Amino acid sequence: MEELRTLVIYDIEDDKIRLKVSEACLDYGLTRIQYSAFLGTLNRNKREELFLRLCSLLDDNPGKIFLQPVCDKDVKDAQVKENEKLDGPDVL
Numbered sequence: 001m002e003e004l005r006t007l008v009i010y011d012i013e014d015d016k017i018r019l020k021v022s023e024a025c026l027d028y029g030l031t032r033i034q035y036s037a038f039l040g041t042l043n044r045n046k047r048e049e050l051f052l053r054l055c056s057l058l059d060d061n062p063g064k065i066f067l068q069p070v071c072d073k074d075v076k077d078a079q080v081k082e083n084e085k086l087d088g089p090d091v092l
Contacts, residue, residue, distance in 0.1 A: 004069040012063035
């Protein structure tokens with residue numbers, strides 16, 4: 001089954017839920033690229049499994065979860081500018 005880079009971005013108010021979502025992303029081998037954004041390689045089944053897990057964590061609480069497969073070309077063409085080191089756990 002084809003694996004694609006997968007981008008997960010979320011905006012969740014509740015600290016406990018936000019922490020559980022970030023832990024779930026790490027459980028699936030994704031790398032934190034911003035405070036509420038992760039990137040990694042997953043196949044279709046793992047993407048669906050992760051999305052269902054994240055939706056279950058969010059449940060009916062306020063927030064948004066965005067999961068998008070991204071082809072390697074688009075990842076290579078990404079443009080990033082970072083001026084300062086961000087404090088936080090494993091932020092690239």
